[in-house]
Amino acid sequence: MKCVILAAGKGTRMLPLTEHAPKALIEYQGKALIEHVLEEFAGAGFKKAGIVVGYFGEQIMEKLGSEFKGMKLEYLKQKEQKGTGDAVQSAREWVRETEFVCGSTDVIVGKKDLGLLAKEMRDCEAIVLGRESKEPWRYGCLKIEENKLVEIVEKPEKGEAPGKLVNAGAYKFSKEIFESIEKTKESERGELEITNAINLLARQGKACFVKATETVKDIGSLEDLKK
Numbered sequence: 001m002k003c004v005i006l007a008a009g010k011g012t013r014m015l016p017l018t019e020h021a022p023k024a025l026i027e028y029q030g031k032a033l034i035e036h037v038l039e040e041f042a043g044a045g046f047k048k049a050g051i052v053v054g055y056f057g058e059q060i061m062e063k064l065g066s067e068f069k070g071m072k073l074e075y076l077k078q079k080e081q082k083g084t085g086d087a088v089q090s091a092r093e094w095v096r097e098t099e100f101v102c103g104s105t106d107v108i109v110g111k112k113d114l115g116l117l118a119k120e121m122r123d124c125e126a127i128v129l130g131r132e133s134k135e136p137w138r139y140g141c142l143k144i145e146e147n148k149l150v151e152i153v154e155k156p157e158k159g160e161a162p163g164k165l166v167n168a169g170a171y172k173f174s175k176e177i178f179e180s181i182e183k184t185k186e187s188e189r190g191e192l193e194i195t196n197a198i199n200l201l202a203r204q205g206k207a208c209f210v211k212a213t214e215t216v217k218d219i220g221s222l223e224d225l226k227k
Helices: 033-043 057-064 084-089 111-119 176-183 194-203 222-226
Strands: 002-007 048-053 071-077 099-104 126-132 140-145 148-154 165-174 207-211
Touching: 002 033, 002 084, 033 048, 033 057, 033 071, 033 099, 033 111, 048 057, 057 071, 084 176, 084 194, 099 111, 111 126, 111 165, 111 207, 126 148, 126 176, 126 194, 148 194, 165 176, 165 194, 176 194, 194 207
Parallel strands: 002 048, 002 099, 048 071, 126 207
Antiparallel strands: 099 165, 126 165, 140 148, 140 165, 148 207
């Protein structure tokens, strides 16, 4: 099975570190963020990774080359940074297969949980990895009914979160996700959000979730990096 790593964004929450470099190459514990991510995917048994690049993408390509710990790397260019949904869509021709696992460079998911995602599909076209949070209102909250994902509620008001399980930023998709992205409208910031595409599938009863069994390191901002 292939995996897709989203590494095209500008990383504005990481400024000034991302003024002249992509977020994927920010150092964390002696390695670039993307190296931590790829290590977990390689450890989970993935053999091919498609890395979606854009902002300073040539730096990522020069850093990693065509192989990482036995995993073949290919680079998929997102022409414009138009959101996570558009980034996933950039991988459409490369994926080809029915199913793939998707992650990003600012979320380090353990190999055990990546393995769980790779095995799961059931009767779903999208599976979201969820993790528990003490502050669910800061994230996309998973609304669950009868063990099905019915909606990802983005940053609800404090006290109004549908539960403590939040979107961990790792997914498994069938090829139907690409059609869902095509049907998705741009968000208020003018981007195609992958969560909105997942919600379209959720409304059709085609979305599921798995709960993380390991610590998920979400490092999307300078504050997160310091913590």
